[in-house]
Amino acid sequence: MHDKHSERMSATERRAAVGLALVFAFRMLGMFMVLPVLATYGQALDGATPALIGLAIGAYGLTQAILQIPFGALSDRIGRRPVIIGGLLIFAVGAAVAACSHSIWGVIAGRILQGAGAISAAVMALLSDLTREQNRTKAMATIGMSIGVSFAVAMVGGPLLTRAFGLSGLFWTTVGLALVGLLLVLFVVPVSSRAMQHRESSVARQALGATLRNPDLLRLNLGIGVLHAVLMSSFVVLPLAMAERAGLPKEEHWWVYLTALVVGFFAMVPFIIYGEKKRQMKRVLLGAVAILALCELFFYVFYAHLIALIVSIIIFFTAFNLLEASLPSLVSKVAPAGGKGTAMGIYSTSQFLGSAAGGILGGWLFQHGGLSIVFLGCAALCVVWLVVAATMREPPYVTSLRMPLTPAAAKDKGLAERLMALPGVADAIVVTNSDEMAVYIKIDTKQVDRAALEQLVNSASAA
Structure with a gap:
């Protein structure tokens, strides 16, 4: 019998944390692997236009945003496992639809279905059911790390897999990853004996009104929406800028992303430590948003110069990683007691809406104004975010x-x-x-x- 007051994770808690982190990671891999390749390889699909490629990049965000909170609520009623299993199956079907499609519309339909497998809230709730209070933060951190690693692997693995097996091979890999996730849920993740009501990891209806009226939380929700809109819009055109304007063949893009993500990860760490230790997270946030805006302007000026473009992509990912890591931490600081789960649910919904809007907007701007207009549009979004973020108070360090x-x-x-x-x-x-x-x-x-x-x-x- 494991001591219930022990600070060490039990074998069951470790299995739950690692198993669910892998489920999350495989799903995120499937979402993000198309990001660096759809703009270039997607042009060969029947009916492809820049606007429709942008829609295909961001489409998953629409259904993800709409269904994430309802699926979380459904998991409170019928249990976490049925919702997670159903979501993974929907996700696999969506990937299979995209894999079998020769037209851009088929890929869009597949991406929309992929997003409909919105299991994030149910996974977090199951993790709360399976871990004790003193170990929950460690378990959540394991999932947070798995998301970061899966994004990095996706940015490098997407171009390598597509080079070897084409777009349909990439989507079939995604089907395989979803099925591996399903096996993990069935055979590795422990069965929970109870569905616990836990306001730190699930949405509480009672806290919705106060969360939606909190000005600092609204600023952070806008921030994550803009961050993912800028990411998706940029990836409608960045791969094309590298391949067609700067002369780097699309088969070689993987090493640019690998360099950018590795350097970006290590470069952001000192800023996170400084912000937390010196209690200057607002200053760090504003600096990162300003750098993001400058990177977009740099893309605008130098998108035909390979070395300058690669350097600015590395700086872009440093700022992106820093913001991606610090925004959830700020939400949990600012959220009222007992409101963290609700605040994170709305925050995640804002993130997916930003992804959808960014893909659609980036594609539309590219079709009607060319590469440079997309970069200017992204820079303008960052400036709006900077102005809004400048008015937030220094967060409480709690x-x-x-x-x-x-x-x-x-x-x-x-x-x-x-x-x-x-x-x-x-x-x-x-x-x-x-x-x-x-x-x-x-x-x-x-x-x-x-x-x-x-x-x-x-x-x-x-x-």
């Missing part, structure tokens, strides 16, 4: 905690007030539903005496 309560403690009307009176406690909410008796607390780890906090909650429980 960590979210959830502590389960006994029925006796849940009846303690003054518990939230007493917790809020402790130095370093920024926010606290006591939830007393019969299916979710817990207290959610936001604490500044530099100020809070964790032992005093636990003693206060435990003494309320004992009373």
